[in-house]
Amino acid sequence: MSHTPKIVLFQCQYCLASSADQEWVENSLPENVKLVKVPCSGRISPLFIMNAFQKGADGVLVSGCMPEKCHYITSNLGARRQLDEFKKFLVFLGLEPARFEFLWMNIDERGVIQNELDAFTSNVKQLGPNKKFNTMKDEIIGQYHG
Amino acid sequence: MDDFSQVRKEAARILSEKIVDMVIGFKQGTIPLKSQPMFITSQEDTDKLILDGFCQNNLAVFLHDQPKDKRIGIICRACESRAVRALVIEHQVNRENLYLIGVPCMGILDWKKIQDAADGPVTNAQESGDQILLEIGDKKQVLIRNEFIVDSCRGCGHREPIDVDIQIGEISPIEMNADNLPQTWGESFKSKSADERFQLFTEETERCIRCYACREACPMCYCTECFVDHIAPRWSESMVTPGGTQAWHIIRAFHQTGRCVECGACERACPMDIKMVYLTDKLNDDMKKEYGFEVGENEEKQPPFATITLDDKNRFKY
Numbered sequence A: 001m002s003h004t005p006k007i008v009l010f011q012c013q014y015c016l017a018s019s020a021d022q023e024w025v026e027n028s029l030p031e032n033v034k035l036v037k038v039p040c041s042g043r044i045s046p047l048f049i050m051n052a053f054q055k056g057a058d059g060v061l062v063s064g065c066m067p068e069k070c071h072y073i074t075s076n077l078g079a080r081r082q083l084d085e086f087k088k089f090l091v092f093l094g095l096e097p098a099r100f101e102f103l104w105m106n107i108d109e110r111g112v113i114q115n116e117l118d119a120f121t122s123n124v125k126q127l128g129p130n131k132k133f134n135t136m137k138d139e140i141i142g143q144y145h146g
Numbered sequence B: 001m002d003d004f005s006q007v008r009k010e011a012a013r014i015l016s017e018k019i020v021d022m023v024i025g026f027k028q029g030t031i032p033l034k035s036q037p038m039f040i041t042s043q044e045d046t047d048k049l050i051l052d053g054f055c056q057n058n059l060a061v062f063l064h065d066q067p068k069d070k071r072i073g074i075i076c077r078a079c080e081s082r083a084v085r086a087l088v089i090e091h092q093v094n095r096e097n098l099y100l101i102g103v104p105c106m107g108i109l110d111w112k113k114i115q116d117a118a119d120g121p122v123t124n125a126q127e128s129g130d131q132i133l134l135e136i137g138d139k140k141q142v143l144i145r146n147e148f149i150v151d152s153c154r155g156c157g158h159r160e161p162i163d164v165d166i167q168i169g170e171i172s173p174i175e176m177n178a179d180n181l182p183q184t185w186g187e188s189f190k191s192k193s194a195d196e197r198f199q200l201f202t203e204e205t206e207r208c209i210r211c212y213a214c215r216e217a218c219p220m221c222y223c224t225e226c227f228v229d230h231i232a233p234r235w236s237e238s239m240v241t242p243g244g245t246q247a248w249h250i251i252r253a254f255h256q257t258g259r260c261v262e263c264g265a266c267e268r269a270c271p272m273d274i275k276m277v278y279l280t281d282k283l284n285d286d287m288k289k290e291y292g293f294e295v296g297e298n299e300e301k302q303p304p305f306a307t308i309t310l311d312d313k314n315r316f317k318y
């Protein structure tokens, strides 16, 4: 039985210049991809990534603007300092590196997100389900919230 | 250290001359193998000050509870002095209100390991040179000190207290003779495969009872509200569940990236004997490799995660 990986896409609201791409992300993402749109990749805390894996994501893709193209000037780089290290840390604890990747979108490009997401998904698919960090996959979101 | 009377004298002097209102140090504990933190406000009590391998805490942690404008003297081993500097850089303490008395450290001893190695319940323990002299009721037992030094003190690369107001006593090298000692947990962890590492990490964290002694013991965990205590929204599972303990250990350690002073107080405080220093060590090692940053080495440089700069533009590929 082939496994369809669950993917969480964190996307900076500014990183897709083409409205066609943005529309595709918002309306036509494959069913196995959940979108979390953020005002800037700088808004993404390592805890968000942790939560995604714990709730059963098989892969997490972070999409933000190229260096020097950030709407908030340097916040994408600030995020990368943390998220890059967070990836190294999870890998140190046993995560397969291909489950957590970054995309730097160039605003001159069109149709890149579709291909990148495809490639990422097929890499994650090869790894099979995330069995290490899915420790809260059975929790219903909101249920345990005090 | 051989002659601790100078430290007591200095503590008495700064109290009597009203240079400080309080001195933080250690005194003999009420049970063997455990020295106790002590907060001295009157000169007479300075006689009780001691320093030995059974002083488990990082005294800088107690600065969190004190008003910033209170003048405090603190007996500083290297780790305490580094913690003070890290707290100064993060604007948590006023350096000018502190008086640091630098003292040498010979490495902290693992009291649980000593008790395990003893032939019965230890009733008295003294250090003497490279030996630990135990009394177990009427019986006596001698242990080799080196074999009981905690992992975080083995191979310590910064034994010199920094930025102290006065240094008392000389730093002498610890003869570790590490060849005879088994690998530290951190060393053996690194040599394992990804699946084995995950297994080991999980076996450790699964025992966690979420008492937060590790956080309370840590000089760099000073948040008014820790992420695990936040109710709405709940940032992470707060219960003793596999997901909860996994997230706690990963995120707590991650918050220490480029901030942890490598004192090992967290690990020593843990009632469940959970290894955790290898996590913060890994993160600090990466900060050194990637950003050339070492905690406490510089008076101004902010930790890498507090620095956001366009200079990073070529650092990261995709």
Ligand code: SF4
Pocket: B058, B217, B218, B219, B220, B221, B256, B259, B260, B261, B262, B263, B264, B265, B266, B267, B277, B280
């Ligand atoms: S995380 Fe542990 S080793 Fe690091 S500063 Fe805190 S108590 Fe010390």
Ligand code: SF4
Pocket: B215, B220, B221, B222, B223, B225, B226, B227, B228, B251, B252, B255, B256
């Ligand atoms: S674990 Fe993180 S949030 Fe909690 S006190 Fe420590 S640094 Fe603060």
Ligand code: SF4
Pocket: B207, B208, B209, B210, B211, B212, B213, B214, B215, B269, B270, B271, B272, B273, B274
């Ligand atoms: S001290 Fe140990 S048992 Fe307590 S919260 Fe920390 S790791 Fe868990």
